[in-house]
Amino acid sequence: MSHDHGHHKDTFITKYIFSIDHKMIAKQYLISGLLMGIIGVVLSLFFRMQIAWPEESFEVFKIFLGEKMAPGGVMRNDIYLALVTIHGTIMVFFVLTAGLSGTFSNLLIPLQIGARDMASGFMNMLSFWMFFISCVIMISSLFVESGPASAGWTIYPPLSALPEAIPGSGMGMTLWLVSMAIFIASSLMGSLNYIVTVINLRTKGMTMTRLPLTVWAFFVTAIIGVISFPVLFSAALLLIFDRSFGTSFYLSDIFIKGEVLHYQGGSPVLFEHLFWFLGHPEVYIVLLPALGITSEVIATNSRKPIFGYRAMIASIIAIAFLSTIVWGHHMFISGMNPFLGSVFTFTTLLIAIPSAVKAFNYITTLWKGNLQLNPGMLFSIGLVSTFITGGLTGIILGDSTLDINVHDTYFVVAHFHLVMGISALYGFFAGVYHWFPRMFGRMMNKTLGYIHFWVTAICAYGVFFPMHFIGMAGLPRRYYTNSNFPLFDELADTNVLITMFAIVGAAFQLVFFWNFFYSIFKGKKAPMNPWRSTTLEWTAPVEHMHGNWPGEIPAVHRWPYDYSKPGHDEDFVPQTTPMKEGEVELHH
């Protein structure tokens, strides 16, 4: 395969399958991510149905789970845990990490910094295909005899290490680990590429403080990924050792099924440290790109500069730094030294500060704007809303004292779904609506976009708001049914309501999928710059081409947020427009 960006004729295979063009790879990531998203959401509906109507028989279970996983249409209790595990894994890693970053970092980094392609197109292609293989392996684990991994997406040993403890820790867990190892390799190749590209391939005039906030977010996200993903890789590797070669990194003094196992001297707490050293930064790996997209979409559609550009960059960097020293707040009651609990409470609550700055800056960006409420803009505003609602409860969970009583309850589920799940998903949707014309050269239908947003927004709150109260009632998460506790009987109706909202919300995602796939083929042809945006990607021709721009790469003369700048006729001044005489550029 050639590495140049020459004008040789593409075959079907080099154009659509083993493509080294960043725009095609972005589309490949997008479509794989969306398909994984469908699987992840459907799994969640299945276990939500079990929570709402415990141990009832459903036709859909008979069809999709089969006689083995749901005898007589009633979901088995270990399969419930398996669904929870695979839902979490798919949504966190495959949809919101690879799907989100993979799509938009690939699409936007070269186009927005003015590069012909990624630094290494071949590595980029390899990154996608390894991601694809890891998807296939993860999905295949749903079909193994003993069931998929069932120890929660956090795969804490010893549960994940011992097939005696739960059937899913047999073949299912092996496939999970293999899939994740390949996933991590893919993610690292992607991240290294993003970092190198941003550092080396910026066009003339594109200084670091003229980068759009999307690129800043992708760049910093890639750095966090490179720092933290290898730690998960090592954690997984040691777990493989414990599982297959009899080492005792995480295991000690275990008596199970009437037998003492040989393991001695290891500690599950070590695994928890290693896991969360990735696991917490992972939250920001998911969230920062979504916030980056939001910054761009909100500024463009407000027809205003993003408020506090430098503070936004500083917040991204501060969040990135702090995110690597807060992992212990997942472990306040893991048995680690309480002094560490104090330290992690301190660092964790610090992270609220840059987050608050970002939220206020978004709100101020809207102030006195001329808001073009396109579907992408609605999702961006929705993101700020759920980011605030979900983020605020972080103040409770990050406080070790309060965490004692809400740890691992539905309060946590509500918190992280709002602050990283829904928010990142909104960022994803905002990005798709906003850059769809750039990706496919066609427009999506806005009416369907509006319906999609409003129903999703209502259902998201309908699902996750009441969930906080269920958590504060002391209901632990990952319970197959609550009917063994009369104490929790009063929560049953609310659980039914939540499941209803979840089903309706999920069903309306079909509106999006219809709109998406219909518009790819039948959408209205997009103009070059439909949102009247300032950034470089809208100066490239609508029809995709290798190398992005036909002639010279455009040079950049100003920052990306000159919207409604006094002294200009149009309400946006593209980055390629040279400064007028006497015109002052902010921040330089």
Next chain:
Amino acid sequence: MNGLLILLIIVLLGVAAWQLSKIFSLTQLGTKRDDSGVANDRDNNINGYLMFAFVAFIYIVTILSFIKCGSFVLDTPASEHGKEVDSLMNISMVIIFIVQTLTQFLLHYFAFKYRGKEGQKALYFADNNKLEAIWTIIPVIVLAVLILYGLYTWNQIMYVDEDEEVINVELYAKQFAWEARYSGEDNTLGKANVRYIKDVNTVGVDMSDPASQDDKVVAEIHLPVGKKIHFRMRSQDVLHSAYMPHFRAQMNCVPGMVTEFAFIPTLTTAEMRGTTMMMKKVNGINKIRAKKSQALIAEGKPALEPYTFDYLLLCNKICGASHYNMQLKIVVESEADYKKWLASQKTIADAVKEANAPKVDPAAVTPEAAATVVVDSTKKVAEVVAKK
């Protein structure tokens, strides 16, 4: 039947989507059909108003949740430190509530107020150091207060004074049951390891340790009110978490190590049952159970037992297929009652001696052992009732 219902739902959703798109396109009447995919003034107007409606929706959901679900929230802590935890929780909640109400309003109100109009000019406003300083410093101050209060309470809870008089109790977790070990006369728990597990010695007590002899392994927890209980947690197989929500207490049980948590129970089980809050809650629950029972009886199944409140120890760390049913009753009572109960329990030394005594008819041991297993599950109760 299920399939039919689902089909019906899908059809109805389809109709709803179609109707909604009709409404949106009807609002476009009078203008020429706009298929640009870019928002025009009408779109901005409709969605602007919807944004304003949405903040109302958030408030309504909040208020409704408080009305309908507010009573779910754990109330009246049953431990000394629980009061501190709850007061910190309340302060945090009030702060969150205020910030949430204000910021959501501003966000959605601005989205409504500044919705795009032809000819409207946006303000070129890129920076204001003073504003940014304000919303950096305010969170700093608020968080500093919360951090200090939180850390103060945390240290109070987590560090047990060496000289303090405590009752030492071990919580022992395994798939999917709890056991407890009381330290006996010497108030010292004997050494233990899973390698010593044998027959009646289910928690692996090292019988060669003199401190072990008077330890008592039991399947129900009794605690004296007003005394500090120092729990030591162990697990024999996977991670579990000893969660006692009413005491605001939780600690993971980790195989291979001993974890700790201590608290002072302040309300006996009887006192807790007598609080107005709990009486209301139990009444409500029993109403739900009565309703369910009617349905069950109609199907020819036995009715549910009425519920009386008991403190619970739950497992709160995913631990396997039956994680959802790993519970133990906790009884808090007066010191005298506690002592009486404890005295009636067998020491591990006696239990082991008895088990090892020659020619013990195994049939004589089994029913006794079975009687000590507390099954708190409604289902099991229902089954027993059904058999009778």
